[in-house]
Amino acid sequence: MHTRLITSVPDLQSYVREWRARGRSLALVPTMGALHEGQQSLILRAKQQCDAVLVSIFVNPTQFNSGEDFANYPRDLQKDADALRALNVDGVFAPSQEDLYPPGFNTFVEPGKLATPLEGATRPGHFRGVTTIVLKLFNLVQPDVAYFGQKDFQQAQIIRRMVEDLNLNVRLVICPIVREADGLALSSRNALLSREARQAATVLHRCLRRGETLVQAGEVQAKNLLKAMQEVVGQEPLVALDYLALVDPLQLEPVERVSAGTVALIAARVGPVRLIDNLIFGPPGASPDLLLQLAFSARPVIDAGARIPGMEIEALCRRIETCRDCAAMSSVMIPPREFLAKYLKRDYPDLNRVRVMVIGRDSPMHPDHYLYQHPDSPTRFGTALFALLGVQHFQDFKKAFVLTDALRCHVQSEHVPPKALTNCARHLREELKQFPNLHTVVILGEDAYQQFHRDLLERKGDEIKPLEEILKPQGWAEEDVPFPLLPTGTLHVIYCYHPTMGYKHSPSTAAALTPLVP
Ligand code: AMP
Secondary structure, three states: OOOEEEOOHHHHHHHHHHHHHOOOOEEEEEEOOOOOHHHHHHHHHHHHHOOEEEEEEOOOHHHOOOHHHHHHOOOOHHHHHHHHHHOOOOEEEOOOHHHHOOOOOOOOOOOOHHHOOOHHHHOOOHHHHHHHHHHHHHHHHOOOEEEEEHHHHHHHHHHHHHHHHOOOOOEEEEEOOOEOOOOOEOOHHHHHOOHHHHHHOOHHHHHHHHHHHHHHOOOOEHHHHHHHHHHHHHOOOOEEEEEEEEEOOOOOOEOOEOOOOOEEEEEEEEOOEEEEEEEEOOOOOOOHHHHHHHHOOOOOOOOOOOOOOOHHHHHHHHHHHHOHHHHHHHHHHOOHHHHHHHHHHHHOOOHHHOOEEEEEOOOOOOHHHOHHHOOOOOOHHHHHHHHHHOOOOHHHHHHHEEEEEHHHOOOOHHHOOHHHHHHHHHHHHHHHHOOOOOOEEEEEHHHHHHHHHHHHOOOOHHHOOOHHHHHOOOOEEEEEEEOOOOOOOEEEEEEEOOOOOOOOOOOOOHHHHHHHOO
16 A cells, blocks of 8 residues: 655545545544654554554644744655655645645634643743644544644643544544653654763653652652752753643642652753653553553543544444434434444444443333433433343443444334345444454344344244243343354354343343453
């Protein structure tokens, strides 16, 4: 596959249209070029998680507050493009300044108080430039996921805030800092350091590590930690400290006591070059990803193996929505988009994690009682379902299970025209295909059982035993069935009575599911 170099906004728009039409998930990695292994780590993670990766290279003038710094920023598009080709990224967007800031450009995104301290204090207007360019890129690319580095911690928090505040439909992944062997965080600006300055620059990391060592030895008073850390910087004559702060990771306000997730942020001038670095405090031995999770409480997707719901989900939603049969049936009993559009994309950022799908109806009779509409006060159905599966709360349910509707309709099978059922079965098959590690389905109740056998397993009438009969011995039954459309090729199926449809005893399937529930 070859890497496409895109240099204008219209070309980018047509590229994005092409990708989206293919229904694949799209990752954006914004950079200012002069690529090193730090940015490359973001790209590698994006490649693991999404179908296509677009890297933008743009030295954004509005985030520089010194013309000299902007002019001196290292640029080498040719070298970057070669590196990105070697990484096999799908697209590189390298626009000109006029492309993104044409004459008359006059609208900016104003970040709030997160942008005031630290970098914001030394570089007024910097984050306004960052949020503006990032929003422009989000709008142009419409990525499913965008990747940023912990290296620019304050930037990552400000962008997270913007995504929440402006209801942007993008997930963020924050990746750990990549360092040289001697601890110096990789940065495009490192290329500007003289030999002596390069040596001295390691003091930023040494200072942070000093803090970490003290915290792990039990010191939590910010004042004592700062004093000890400043002493480390003070030993390096070539380095002038700009700031050193221990802050709450979400508000970026100084803390008095350090706790898990507190961040140490440092900025210093090493000769003419200004460098930044940071460290998240956490339990000894915590992985970089766990530390990020501690610092970013609204969980970004940071599991490198995650499979992100892509456009295929949206495309499937649209197909279901426009299917006359599904629409006709589901308007009677269940809103068809509810499962896929509203819940799946939002609640299951990693489709690999779904091992168990519960197929049955989402509520007793009345739409007002749908489980998902009242997660905090489960109806009789919810309570019985949780008991059946061995979970306590809706949140636990959501972590392990996806609840979908059998063929999106629960009218008695005789009333459903065969063509309509075939259509619905096709949609459910497509839905199942979204989960690469789906291992088990739990089928609730007689209707769902019938439809599953007939329309998904394609069994003939005389091969379908009455549900009552197979459940008699123990109240539930299991079988492994060939299911070629799943990557695993087989599906473990557990049949149960519907927990609210008049059956008093649906014994718990928790034992059968336990090995699958993470
Ligand atoms: P830049 O090109 O410097 O704007 O960086 C592009 C992205 O790469 C930003 O999200 C940075 O936070 C991230 N990044 C820069 N340096 C590193 C590093 N050493 N480790 C991990 N990510 C980095």
